Amino acid sequence: MSCEQLKKRALKCNLVENAEFVGQYAFPTLRKTVSIPKIAVPFDCIGKTTNRNQWIHFYIDDYKFERIWNNLDKYVQTFKKFCGIIGPDFSVYTDMPLAQQIWNLYRNRAISHYLQENDVDVIPNIQWGTEDSYSYCFDGIPTGGTVAISTNGCINDRLDRYYFQKGLEKMLEVINPSTVVNYSYMPHDIFDNYKTSNIKFICLDNYNDIVRGRCCSNG
Numbered sequence: 001m002s003c004e005q006l007k008k009r010a011l012k013c014n015l016v017e018n019a020e021f022v023g024q025y026a027f028p029t030l031r032k033t034v035s036i037p038k039i040a041v042p043f044d045c046i047g048k049t050t051n052r053n054q055w056i057h058f059y060i061d062d063y064k065f066e067r068i069w070n071n072l073d074k075y076v077q078t079f080k081k082f083c084g085i086i087g088p089d090f091s092v093y094t095d096m097p098l099a100q101q102i103w104n105l106y107r108n109r110a111i112s113h114y115l116q117e118n119d120v121d122v123i124p125n126i127q128w129g130t131e132d133s134y135s136y137c138f139d140g141i142p143t144g145g146t147v148a149i150s151t152n153g154c155i156n157d158r159l160d161r162y163y164f165q166k167g168l169e170k171m172l173e174v175i176n177p178s179t180v181v182n183y184s185y186m187p188h189d190i191f192d193n194y195k196t197s198n199i200k201f202i203c204l205d206n207y208n209d210i211v212r213g214r215c216c217s218n219g
Contacts, residue, residue: 015072015114023139025102028113030124032145035084036179036200037123042207043068046078055123057086057204059150059183069107076118084121086148086181087112092127092137094163101129102136109140123148123181128167137167138174147175150183152206155190165190172199 019028037055044064046056056079058065065088068075079085088111090104105127112122125148128137141147149168155161168190172180180199182191184206191201 012069012072012110015110018117019110019113023136025106025136025139027106027109027136027140029140030087030109030112030122030142031116032142033084033121033123034145034178035121035123036146036202037083037086037181037204040086040183040204040207041082045207046082052081053083055083055086057148057183057207058088058125059086059152060089062091068111072111072114076115076120079115079120080118084123085115086123086183087125089125089127089150092129092133094129094160096129098132101133105137125149126171126175128163128171130163131166131170134167134170134174138171141175143176144178146179146181147171147177148181148183148204151186151190152184155187161190172197 016028021027022029039053040055040057041049041051042060042064043056043058044060068088088108090107092101092104108125108127112124116122123146124141126138126141127149128134149171151164154164172194177199179202181202181204183204186201186203194201
């Protein structure tokens with residue numbers, strides 16, 4: 001393998017071949033999907049389930065799915081056995097260095113793009129930080145289709161809740177999705193404002209609640 005090939009391999013350039021890039025940080029663009037999942041299993045549990053009629057999500061600790069970035073080809077055929085995936089949820093904490101937030105959003109787009117190119121149905125996963133992130137965090141996300149978000153671990157205190165609410169409002173304005181899939185709880189004070197909108201909101205059960213026999217709560 002040549003030096004140039006080694007560089008491209010290390011940078012995962014193959015993930016964004018044939019991609020169109022947008023925005024100040026050149027995020028690859030994703031294709032729209034209108035698929036709506038009914039149930040999803042976390043990536044780290046896919047080896048424990050025989051039910052392939054569900055989606056795969058990454059709303060888990062980053063270290064549990066970091067390996068897909070390092071060796072994505074190893075998992076493509078496994079992902080194809082399921083209905084599809086919700087794009088990877090590399091952490092974008094408001095107190096993280098800006099460069100790391102941008103890098104994690106880029107990896108979200110790059111992996112999602114590559115899987116779409118390999119015929120995996122991908123629901124774009126949208127993440128944001130503070131208001132400063134709005135100039136780039138929605139880049140590459142198609143308008144008018146299904147997108148995914150998660151309240152899981154994102155609304156634990158007043159400040160996090162504020163940033164989540166403000167980001168959700170901005171996302172709906174910029175992306176104008178047909179359907180928003182939220183993984184885990186949908187508190188009334190955040191989501192009731194959108195009951196009369198034309199956007200469909202879907203609550204996707206938290207996997208831990210499914211295991212415990214509990215339903216998705218909107219409270």
